[in-house]
Amino acid sequence: MLMSRVIDSIRHRNLARLTARCDSQYLDAEPWVLDQLDVADDGVKIGGWALPPIDPNTSATFAINGQPFDRLDYPREIPIFKDSLWMRPRAEAAGFRAERRQPRAKLFCDGFISISFNFPGRPVRAPYRSAWYRPTLPSYHSTWYFRDPSLQIALPDTKRRYRVIGSESEDMFSLGGFTDFMRMNALLEDRFQFGYRDCQRILDWGCGCGRVARYFATVPGVDFHGGDIDPDNVSWCHDNLKFGTFHHLPLHPPTRLAEGSFDLVYGISVFTHLRENVQFSWLQELNRILKPGGIALATIHGPTTMNYAMMPAEHHRLITQRIETEGFVITASNDQIDDVVEDKDYYVNVAHSRNYIRKQWGQTFEVVDILPGFIWTHDLVVLRKRL
CATH class of the missing domain: 3.40.50.150 (Vaccinia Virus protein VP39)
Structure with missing residues (x-):
């Protein structure tokens, strides 16, 4: 029984080390960028960049108001990121363009739109750990919000x-x-x-x-x-x-x-x-x-x-x-x-x-x-x- 516990403990430690080595390639935080937001009467187009999963076999998702985009072009190559974000594997595969066809009134049915990006295992570091620490990002941390322009003061x-x-x-x-x-x-x-x-x-x-x-x-x-x-x-x-x-x-x-x-x-x-x-x-x-x-x-x-x-x-x-x-x-x-x-x-x-x-x-x-x-x-x- 004791030997079994020792073996299990070693396995857990080895798994933790392997996970840490994998996760260490991610940055402490990886905020993503919307630098294009075009809202029309019949839909919305967005563009920007978001650092992709290190494993190219892992799928990332973009959503608008919790729903998938009709068209998504991701990843798109941004060659300069290979040098400028050199510390992050696959940074050059960060570009994206997406489009959702939907009447403007439905897009802004809540008075705003939310645009999110995520992938399984997207990490977050907790440099100041507390009882509130969690191993994954809360959804609002990786979501952009845009208020209906007609409601703007x-x-x-x-x-x-x-x-x-x-x-x-x-x-x-x-x-x-x-x-x-x-x-x-x-x-x-x-x-x-x-x-x-x-x-x-x-x-x-x-x-x-x-x-x-x-x-x-x-x-x-x-x-x-x-x-x-x-x-x-x-x-x-x-x-x-x-x-x-x-x-x-x-x-x-x-x-x-x-x-x-x-x-x-x-x-x-x-x-x-x-x-x-x-x-x-x-x-x-x-x-x-x-x-x-x-x-x-x-x-x-x-x-x-x-x-x-x-x-x-x-x-x-x-x-x-x-x-x-x-x-x-x-x-x-x-x-x-x-x-x-x-x-x-x-x-x-x-x-x-x-x-x-x-x-x-x-x-x-x-x-x-x-x-x-x-x-x-x-x-x-x-x-x-x-x-």
Whole structure:
């Protein structure tokens, strides 16, 4: 009996090692890209790229509103990915095009469409394991959401959109904003059993020109606030997003926001651009304005960002090694908001290691989870104010 248990144990260990060797070829997170979305009265066409199964015999699926596309061309070769995503086997087989023929009213019967990608065994790493850890991705993590354009409220002009996302595209602005809105709500409901509707007061910290904020017009009963250091975008939000209250924030806290007043604060691509001392000041300020037990969601440039930066192998090795060693690294200057802030050195590009987040941010907040590649290539840090 004892020998049988020993043999079984060895078998399990060997199987685990084999699985680990296989899985190690996948990246920590593998977000996929929609860069074409054409909606017509009689259907929709999409295109982009999604890293395929390493085993070419494994089938991947694309779905729209849970249903297969009528036509799917996948995989399509993207030769440059063999060099730019060198760490991932079969990366060059990532391209796709798909089409669904369906009347527009049926496509948007729920007010939006959802587009998902998956394959059996698609992995996810859990760099910060908790009781909530699961070996596979929840479906909302790998789904894009696009709201019916006829239901959209005012869109900002191209210059404002560019300052926020680095692109002038209306569809990409809307697609990314609504996807982030939907994913964060699904995460809150999944992880904490409450969503936006259960909050009394919510703050979009770094609201820009309302890329995500605009969708809170659909959430009744919430006292919604947005804040940003960009006075022009704040003014635009104030004039066009009448459901919320918008604040011009100083470059350095404190703000005039009331202590202990928010149930939820989220900041997308804000800590990705703050110098270290400024970062610590804002962590303290977010902690101050949250209610005890309140949740903060914040994105960082982590390993997924570096993997998707399309850099040569040696450069990738050096920068990732530096980030892991130093924890916090300024990776580049950034002039995206130079026209609207006085301090031209304020806004930079930065990267964090996950160990740094646990240690340094953990001095101010409880670090509940770090979810790789949750908001495009950004890791999402889930924080909770201690009681």
